[in-house]
Amino acid sequence: MRTEAQPPTLTQGSIDANELGLIDVIVALAQSWRLLMGGAFVAAAAAAAISFAIPPVYTARTLFLPPQQQQSVAASALASLGALGGLAGAAAGLKTPADQYVALLQSATVQDRLIRDFKLLEVYGNELQVDARRELASNVRIAIGKKDGLIAVEVDDRSPQRAADLANRHVDELRRLTSQLALTEAQERRQFFEQQLAQTRDRLTKAQIALQASGFNPGALRAEPRAAAEGYARLQAELTNAEVRLQALRKTLTDNSPEVQRQSSIVSALRVELSRQETSSQTGQSSDYVGKFREFKYQETLFELFSRQYELARLDEAKEGALIQVVDVAAPPERRSWPRRALVVAVTATSAFIGLALIVVGRAVWRSWAANPANGEDLQLLTSALSRSRSAAS
Numbered sequence: 001m002r003t004e005a006q007p008p009t010l011t012q013g014s015i016d017a018n019e020l021g022l023i024d025v026i027v028a029l030a031q032s033w034r035l036l037m038g039g040a041f042v043a044a045a046a047a048a049a050i051s052f053a054i055p056p057v058y059t060a061r062t063l064f065l066p067p068q069q070q071q072s073v074a075a076s077a078l079a080s081l082g083a084l085g086g087l088a089g090a091a092a093g094l095k096t097p098a099d100q101y102v103a104l105l106q107s108a109t110v111q112d113r114l115i116r117d118f119k120l121l122e123v124y125g126n127e128l129q130v131d132a133r134r135e136l137a138s139n140v141r142i143a144i145g146k147k148d149g150l151i152a153v154e155v156d157d158r159s160p161q162r163a164a165d166l167a168n169r170h171v172d173e174l175r176r177l178t179s180q181l182a183l184t185e186a187q188e189r190r191q192f193f194e195q196q197l198a199q200t201r202d203r204l205t206k207a208q209i210a211l212q213a214s215g216f217n218p219g220a221l222r223a224e225p226r227a228a229a230e231g232y233a234r235l236q237a238e239l240t241n242a243e244v245r246l247q248a249l250r251k252t253l254t255d256n257s258p259e260v261q262r263q264s265s266i267v268s269a270l271r272v273e274l275s276r277q278e279t280s281s282q283t284g285q286s287s288d289y290v291g292k293f294r295e296f297k298y299q300e301t302l303f304e305l306f307s308r309q310y311e312l313a314r315l316d317e318a319k320e321g322a323l324i325q326v327v328d329v330a331a332p333p334e335r336r337s338w339p340r341r342a343l344v345v346a347v348t349a350t351s352a353f354i355g356l357a358l359i360v361v362g363r364a365v366w367r368s369w370a371a372n373p374a375n376g377e378d379l380q381l382l383t384s385a386l387s388r389s390r391s392a393a394s
Contacts (some may be wrong), residue, residue: 043352056336060163063328160332167330192311204299233297
């Protein structure tokens with residue numbers, strides 16, 4: 001039986017000829033050790049020279065504790081409602097104000113003051129304010145501690161003293177800005193409650209006059225207006241006070257803020273309680289004296305509540321800005337933060353050594369493949385294709 005010989009394939013011959021063992025790779029690297037070591041040394045020397053030519057950058061760091069102003073304001077708002085504040089105590093949780101202070105530090109107002117006072121347009125070589133802001137933002141890093149809640153401000157600059165001054169100035173500008181914002185908010189609350197107090201005073205005077213003109217009768221004695229009306233009037237006054245506080249909060253905060261949501265829950269709870277008392281107290285037609293006495297106690301209680309809110313707003317207006325406690329004051333750094341010459345030299349030398357080693361191994365593989373007679377035809381085809389490509393390109 002005759003069998004036809006199968007012609008050898010190019011792929012099988014190429015695989016056998018091009019397989020290099022570990023010993024072959026080690027021999028190729030050992031033969032080129034001068035190239036590898038010399039190339040790595042030259043690359044390391046060049047990297048060292050370049051790192052010495054790069055101007056050094058210094059990093060200054062300050063650490064401070066942000067105030068807890070939002071939590072204290074919410075606590076005083078709940079305390080002003082007395083025992084009814086517990087009705088919505090767990091309705092919403094207050095978040096830390098650290099994110100708000102970070103946003104203030106990164107605001108254009110703070111950046112423009114720093115650019116103007118430190119003449120950063122000239123330092124950075126910028127002509128436009130927006131370019132200076134962008135470069136300043138790239139040189140400043142602000143982070144909030146996850147566990148302790150402290151805010152760290154790090155500033156990079158070529159001058160150690162200017163880096164420290166910029167870091168400390170961030171805290172000063174934040175203190176100045178929060179003081180202005182707190183003063184403005186306190187003024188608005190004081191004016192708002194001053195208007196409410198004046199209107200309530202007028203209504204209280206009218207209610208007192210109406211009560212005196214109503215007279216007194218035995219039906220009023222049987223109704224016991226002092227016991228029946230005072231509780232209802234106080235609850236109604238607390239509801240009005242809560243609604244007024246909700247309006248005041250909505251002037252400065254959004255509806256999604258924890259303070260507004262908490263106050264809305266308090267208003268809803270007071271409305272339910274007031275409706276329950278109205279239902280239980282409707283046993284018949286009230287006398288004229290009882291209705292006027294209830295209105296008088298309502299206006300009187302409301303006047304007392306607004307008076308307390310007005311005094312609190314006046315105290316807040318007289319206070320200074322929120323207290324910012326500095327933990328670590330930024331000092332001029334003694335060592336540069338960039339460039340790290342030892343790291344640059346080590347990385348450059350290692351990269352150069354690995355790159356040259358890959359070139360040596362690749363060259364050995366190419367020589368082994370080209371030396372195989374079975375690949376001669378493929379090599380000629382590759383050479384011809386390259387020649388045609390050059391001719392077409394020219």
